[in-house]
Amino acid sequence: MNSQKTQDAPSREGITRRKVLIAGGSTLVGATLLGSVFETALGQTKDSPNMQHRGITSKDGGMKPTFLPEAGSTDAVAHSVADNLFWNEQMMEHAKFFVMLMPGPELAGPRRQAEQFQQNFAGQLEKVRAASLDQGNYKNFNRSTIELVKPYADFKHKMRDEQAAGRLQSLVWATFFEHTAREAERFAKRLDQFSRGDTSINMEEAAEFWTIIMGEHADFIAHLLDPEENALIQKAMQTSQGFRQMHKNVPSSKGPVEKAVDDIIDFKTAAEKGIRTGKIRSIIHPTLADHVRREALKAADELRRAA
Ligand SMILES: [Fe+2]
Ligand SMILES: [Fe+2]
Numbered sequence: 248m249n250s251q252k253t254q255d256a257p258s259r260e261g262i263t264r265r266k267v268l269i270a271g272g273s274t275l276v277g278a279t280l281l282g283s284v285f286e287t288a289l290g291q292t293k294d295s296p297n298m299q300h301r302g303i304t305s306k307d308g309g310m311k312p313t314f315l316p317e318a319g320s321t322d323a324v325a326h327s328v329a330d331n332l333f334w335n336e337q338m339m340e341h342a343k344f345f346v347m348l349m350p351g352p353e354l355a356g357p358r359r360q361a362e363q364f365q366q367n368f369a370g371q372l373e374k375v376r377a378a379s380l381d382q383g384n385y386k387n388f389n390r391s392t393i394e395l396v397k398p399y400a401d402f403k404h405k406m407r408d409e410q411a412a413g414r415l416q417s418l419v420w421a422t423f424f425e426h427t428a429r430e431a432e433r434f435a436k437r438l439d440q441f442s443r444g445d446t447s448i449n450m451e452e453a454a455e456f457w458t459i460i461m462g463e464h465a466d467f468i469a470h471l472l473d474p475e476e477n478a479l480i481q482k483a484m485q486t487s488q489g490f491r492q493m494h495k496n497v498p499s500s501k502g503p504v505e506k507a508v509d510d511i512i513d514f515k516t517a518a519e520k521g522i523r524t525g526k527i528r529s530i531i532h533p534t535l536a537d538h539v540r541r542e543a544l545k546a547a548d549e550l551r552r553a554a
Contacts, residue, residue, distance in 0.1 A: 303329040306544055309519050310537040311336070313544045316446075318551075323441045327385045330441070331375040331392055333545060334434040338399060339368035340538050341427040345406075347532065348418035357415065360402060367395050389438040396435040403428035420470075426463045429456075430542075450553040454497045454504045457546040461511050462490030464539040468518060471535075473528035479518075486511060501550055508547045515540040 303325055305312035314332035316325045342365035349358040371392055380388055407424035409415035433456055440446075469483035489507055498504060519536040521527035 308516060309540050313541045315548045321446045323444050323446055324380055324382060324385045326446045327389055327441045328380050330437055335368050335372040335375060338431060339365055339372060340534060344535060345419055354417055364399050371395055386442040389442045393435045393438055396431050400428045400431040403431060448549050448553040450501050451497055453549050453553045454501060455494060458490045458494035458504060460542060461508060461546060462487045462494060465490065471529050471531045476528055501553060505550050508543060508550060512543045512547060515543050
């Protein structure tokens with residue numbers, strides 16, 4: 248069992264989409280290559296009656312799989328497992344980025360705090376991978392995650408203010424602290440909603456959240472590309488503009504947002520590969536490229552469910 252190691256390891260190749268079905272107390276896995284991480288991700292317990300009809304899927308591509316609830320699922324347990332798998336990873340990586348972008352002895356203090364958060368969320372990710380969540384315990388688990396997320400969002404807000412005021416001189420933009428705080432708060436809000444048994448997604452809320460997130464991702468990409476990558480920088484900035492327009496004026500139907508998200512998935516997938524293989528010049532860490540790619544997949548999935 249090496250799920251601690253797998254969290255930062257590239258996913259196994261050869262499966263474009265894994266589907267894990269749990270039915271009648273047995274785990275049916277859509278591929279033979281399925282590793283221990285997926286079994287533990289589902290808290291595989293063959294005898295647990297609550298495992299019936301519970302399911303999540305994972306999408307491959309890039310460095311790590313993207314965990315999502317099964318299409319059409321309204322099961323609060325499945326949604327909780329999927330979001331804990333997805334967002335605890337993202338929270339852990341935010342801290343990893345902060346650590347990377349807080350170099351030198353003068354930033355040792357905030358860097359140590361960021362390292363602590365990185366450990367907290369790596370631990371929570373391990374817990375959800377190992378847990379067997381069901382109707383009886385998922386609310387407690389969600390609460391334990393929310394208790395980690397809240398001080399983390401406070402930390403991000405505080406760091407944003409410090410950076411913006413010039414008191415903190417890290418390489419993390421105030422906007423990046425803000426962006427990651429917004430994701431933390433949304434994560435906590437969704438878990439709270441699942442704990443009330445509600446898995447619905449409001450179209451306007453989802454569109455408002457994801458358009459600003461996608462717009463900012465495009466801006467981050469634009470500002471981390473090598474200045475020589477002019478065409479890509481222009482494209483990223485245009486993409487950002489498009490999302491920001493939609494954020495200001497959320498379209499009445501979700502079609503245009505879904506289309507824009509699909510486009511940015513293609514863009515990020517190509518960017519991630521180009522960065523990893525040295526075809527695109529940038530200071531975008533491959534982990535960051537893959538991080539924003541997975542969030543775009545999550546955006547597309549939520550918009551698909553939204554009503
Ligand atoms: Fe993120
Ligand atoms: Fe993000």
